[in-house]
Amino acid sequence: MSSSSTEAVGDEDSGRSRKYLGEIAKADDGDDGTEKPKKPIKPRKKGEKRPREPRFAFMTKSEVDHLEDGYRWRKYGQKAVKNSPYPRSYYRCTTPKCSVKKRVERSHQDPSIVITTYEGQHTHHSPATIRGSSHVLAPSTSMAGFCSELLLHHRRLPSPLDVQLREASRLSPQSLSPFPATQYPQCPPDYGLLQDVVPFVVHHAKQ
């Protein structure tokens, strides 16, 4: 029961820095192209590992996986989730200077619940040229903006499920403060407003 919330936040980055993709590929010097499409060489400094980016998990009751949060996301991967018939989608902010990533997966217990995990913070304002939601503008670069947008986009009637989620959050003391005032002073953990949107702390509680 509560596992749906805890496991959603118990994740951690795995394969991060990948080295040369095509390094293992044979040299293409003056050779036929009969072989299958091989991966091109992609020099990437492996030492560039991000220390730790803040992560936030949101359990939203929505029918669509892709939640409009005011930013433009590009889907770069999809993987099947174990113990869950629903796949997990990986999105990345289309802004070049913004490395915010988002993982979207449905709860295996409640298909109506979409678990959205944000990793990192937007270094820019939400683009005003949002397709279908140009009226949405984030007041600040912090998550407060998108948080408010979520409230606007997912403001629905309370449901028993919401109570369940809220109760689940109570099980984890850390979940009570998903938004530290030091980081998101404009978005207090006011669960009263979050009716269908129940944020869960995703911060690495391992240390």
Added chain:
DNA sequence: CGTCTTTGACCGGCGC
């Protein structure tokens, strides 16, 4: 024409 989604393959880390 530009942008985005889809899909397969690959890599790194971790567990056993």
Added chain:
DNA sequence: GCGCCGGTCAAAGACG
């Protein structure tokens, strides 16, 4: 040491 899993990339295709 090997195998498994999760995460990411890149190319092609589809769509507006």
